[in-house]
Amino acid sequence: MDHHRKTIIAALRRAGLGLADDRFELRPLDGGVSSDVWEVTVGDQRYCIKSALAQLKTTAEWSAPIGRSKAEWNWLRWVGTRFPDFVPRCHFFDPAGPALVMEYLPPDRYPNWKRELFAGRISNGFSKMLGARLAEIHAASACDENIAKAFSNNADFGALRIEPYFRYTAMREPGVAARLNALADEQALARIALVHGDVSPKNILCGPAGPVFIDAECANYGDPAFDLAFCLHHLFIKALVIPGAKPALLDAATSLSRAYFAKVDWEDAAAIANRAAALVPALMLARVSGKSPVEYVDRDLGQTVRGAALALLAAPLADIHPIGQFLAGYSHEPG
The missing domain is CATH 3.30.200.20 (Phosphorylase Kinase; domain 1)
Known part of the structure; x- marks a missing residue:
């Protein structure tokens, strides 16, 4: 044994x-x-x-x-x-x-959302429900000192997210290091709501009653914008690398974010949109230059993702929706 x-x-x-x-x-x-x-x-x-x-x-x-x-x-x-x-x-x-x-949860009744996306089964209705559910969790936990104390997992979040996604990427991408380290500092200090920390399509199941969240190892009381940005950056990367899927995936990202913002009541929606928009390109860059590279992106496609991320970091956008508009027209020029 x-x-x-x-x-x-x-x-x-x-x-x-x-x-x-x-x-x-x-x-x-x-x-x-x-x-x-x-x-x-x-x-x-x-x-x-x-x-x-x-x-x-x-x-x-x-x-x-x-x-x-x-x-x-x-x-x-x-x-x-x-x-x-x-x-x-x-x-x-x-x-x-x-x-x-x-x-x-058997996969025949709870298929994995990542697999559904790669199979071309991209549902705006599911994306809307996911955005709404994520916002409901954040709203229920926001500005609560008892929850903040119970989920003060700064060391874990630092080891699993801040160091590998921001600090390590900053060392490998010196041209944007100051920006990445500033975002890392902001995330380390944020205390707003209960954060899942890994809202990735691979950690969402498509259940009979809607999205089911799994794999919450990175849970921490921090910035809810991180959860939103983490989910959206996966959709944006897939939009850049899955042939023919860009329009549907960008629509799904828009549906998800709009449903999320419709339920934001703990702070100004524009503020969280601004923070999420700043995090998205940093996370995209981390998935090709950080410690946790996306397994389905080869070297050439990685350069496409990197180019888009660097362009967005160089000219930051204040909201999520313009990022989708930018990516809709983005094409990478080799070299």
């Missing part, structure tokens, strides 16, 4: 979800770069169990505190208590792992 299986079975036993070793069936799932994730069958029940990695699966050295599992557990439980349809049901947190035992 290998180490992973022993660890998972021990966590399941502590959760009271099985008595005999031969009752467990384990199947590895795609956990991205930061975790090991398994589908576990115990009798006639299925669960998802997730364990954070201290060293992430990236080419560049990238380590992060495994205590982030507790932050994810707390985020899922906090959101699930208020918005049950927004997240998987939580069963057990095992600090010894650390490991999370959650509801297993």
Whole structure:
């Protein structure tokens, strides 16, 4: 029995979800770069169990505190208590792992949004619902000192987002280093609302009742504009690199952001739009020059993304919607 299986079975036993070793069936799932994730069958029940990695699966050295599992557990439980349809049901947190035992959501009923986008199934209705749900989470947590104290995960957020996406990219892109470091400083100090930290299409499931958020390892009380920008920058990158999909993806980004801003009531919508617009090109650049490069972008397409990001950093826009308009007409000239 290998180490992973022993660890998972021990966590399941502590959760009271099985008595005999031969009752467990384990199947590895795609956990991205930061975790090991398994589908576990115990009798006639299925669960998802997730364990954070201290060293992430990236080419560049990238380590992060495994205590982030507790932050994810707390985020899922906090959101699930208020918005049950927004997240998987939580069963057990095992600090010894650390490991999370959650509801297993079968892909035939909960397809992954990233896969849907690449398959050309791009729904503005789904994008609108996602934007609205994200804003509802931010609105419910904004300007709340108790939540701020409960989710003061600055070290985790710094290791998982600020250092690899901003500081590391600044070292590799000296022409915009001052701008990236200034954004990093702003994000490190922001204390506005509860942030998921990884609102990526791969971490959104298309459930029967709407979008379901997973993978909240980067949860922190910070800037809600980060969540919005993080989701939008993925749509913008895909618009640049997926043949024929640009109009639909840019429309989806517009639908998502408009639905989000329609529910912003904790601060001036123009202020959060301005911060998100500043973050988007920095995040786009990070996905080709940072520690977590986008796996579906080759060198040539990476230069397209880099060129667009640098152009937007050189002439910052004050709102999200003009970014989509800029990208709609953007084409990269080789060399």
